[in-house]
Amino acid sequence: MKLTFTKMQGIGNDFIVIDGYSSPVNLDAATICRLADRHFGVGFDQLLLVEKPTVEGVDFRYRIFNADGGEVEQCGNGARCFVRFVHDKALTNQREIRVETARGVIFPKLEDNGLVTVNMGEPRFQPAEVPFVADQDELVYPLQVANQTLEISTVSMGNPHAVTLVSDVDTAPVENLGPLIEHHVRFPQRVNAGFMQVVDAHHIRLRVYERGSGETLACGTGACAAVVSGIRRGLLQSPVKVTTRGGELTIAWDGAQQPVWMTGPAETVFEGSIEI
Numbered sequence: 001m002k003l004t005f006t007k008m009q010g011i012g013n014d015f016i017v018i019d020g021y022s023s024p025v026n027l028d029a030a031t032i033c034r035l036a037d038r039h040f041g042v043g044f045d046q047l048l049l050v051e052k053p054t055v056e057g058v059d060f061r062y063r064i065f066n067a068d069g070g071e072v073e074q075c076g077n078g079a080r081c082f083v084r085f086v087h088d089k090a091l092t093n094q095r096e097i098r099v100e101t102a103r104g105v106i107f108p109k110l111e112d113n114g115l116v117t118v119n120m121g122e123p124r125f126q127p128a129e130v131p132f133v134a135d136q137d138e139l140v141y142p143l144q145v146a147n148q149t150l151e152i153s154t155v156s157m158g159n160p161h162a163v164t165l166v167s168d169v170d171t172a173p174v175e176n177l178g179p180l181i182e183h184h185v186r187f188p189q190r191v192n193a194g195f196m197q198v199v200d201a202h203h204i205r206l207r208v209y210e211r212g213s214g215e216t217l218a219c220g221t222g223a224c225a226a227v228v229s230g231i232r233r234g235l236l237q238s239p240v241k242v243t244t245r246g247g248e249l250t251i252a253w254d255g256a257q258q259p260v261w262m263t264g265p266a267e268t269v270f271e272g273s274i275e276i
C-alpha cells in the first residue's frame with residue numbers, strides 16, 4: 001500500500017501528517033516505529049493523523065503517535081502544523097478550527113502574520129490527572145532519581161510533564177536524567193521531562209526529553225507545562241518567551257481555570273509517499 005504524507009516541522013519538532021479524513025488510514029505500532037526511523041524510514045518525532053471527528057461540534061479529530069509507536073493525548077507543535085495542513089489541503093476554509101484530541105478540544109488558529117496560535121486548554125495539577133503518584137497537589141515534589149533528589153513540578157497539558165529547574169540548559173544532564181525521569185515508577189503513563197532555565201520573569205530556555213521520542217529540538221506542550229509551573233512558583237509572569245534548540249514560542253496563561261495560549265510557527269518541508 002502507498003502511504004502519502006506531508007513532512008512538517010514546528011520549531012524543529014518534526015512530523016509526518018497523514019490525511020485520514022478523506023479516507024480512513026490504519027497504521028499499527030510496528031509500522032509507525034519503522035516509518036519513524038531516521039535511517040530505515042522517513043524519520044519524525046511524531047506521526048499526526050487527521051480524522052473525521054467522533055463528537056458533535058468539532059471539525060476534526062487529531063491523533064498523535066510517538067516515534068515508539070505509542071498513541072498519546074496531545075502535541076502542541078503538532079497542533080500548529082495540523083491547522084496549516086488541513087488548510088493547505090483544503091479540508092477546511094476556516095482559519096480557526098475546533099480539534100478533538102484524546103483529552104478534550106483545542107482551538108488552533110492561523111494568524112495573518114503566518115504564525116499559529118493555539119488555545120491548548122486548561123493545565124491540570126492534581127496528581128491523579130497527570131498521572132503522578134503523590135498524596136496531593138504540590139508546587140514542587142522531591143523525586144529520587146539515580147543517586148540524587150530532584151525537585152520537580154508536574155503538570156498535565158493532556159499529556160504528562162515533569163519540569164525541573166537548571167542553571168544552564170546547555171550543560172543540563174538531559175541525556176542521562178531524561179530517560180530516568182521518563183520511566184520513573186511514580187509516572188504510571190511515563191512522562192515528558194522538561195529542563196527549564198529561567199532567564200528572567202518573561203523568558204526561559206527549555207530542553208525536553210520527550211516520552212516515546214527522546215530529546216526533541218522543541219516540545220510545545222513541554223513549553224506550556226514549563227511556563228505554567230514557573231508562573232505557579234512565582235518565577236515567571238505571563239506572557240513568556242520560550243527559547244528551545246529549534247526556535248521560539250510565546251506562551252501565555254492568566255492563572256487557574258484559564259487556558260494556556262501558545263503561539264509559534266508551523267512549516268511544510270516536503271510532500272512524500274512510501275510503500276508500507
Ligand SMILES: N[C@H](CCC[C@H](N)C(=O)O)C(=O)O
Pocket residue numbers: 013045046064066072073074075076077078159160192210211212213216218219220221222
Ligand atoms: N512526546 C509527547 C507527545 C508529543 C509532545 C510534543 N512533541 C509537543 O509538541 O507537545 C508525549 O508522549 O506526551
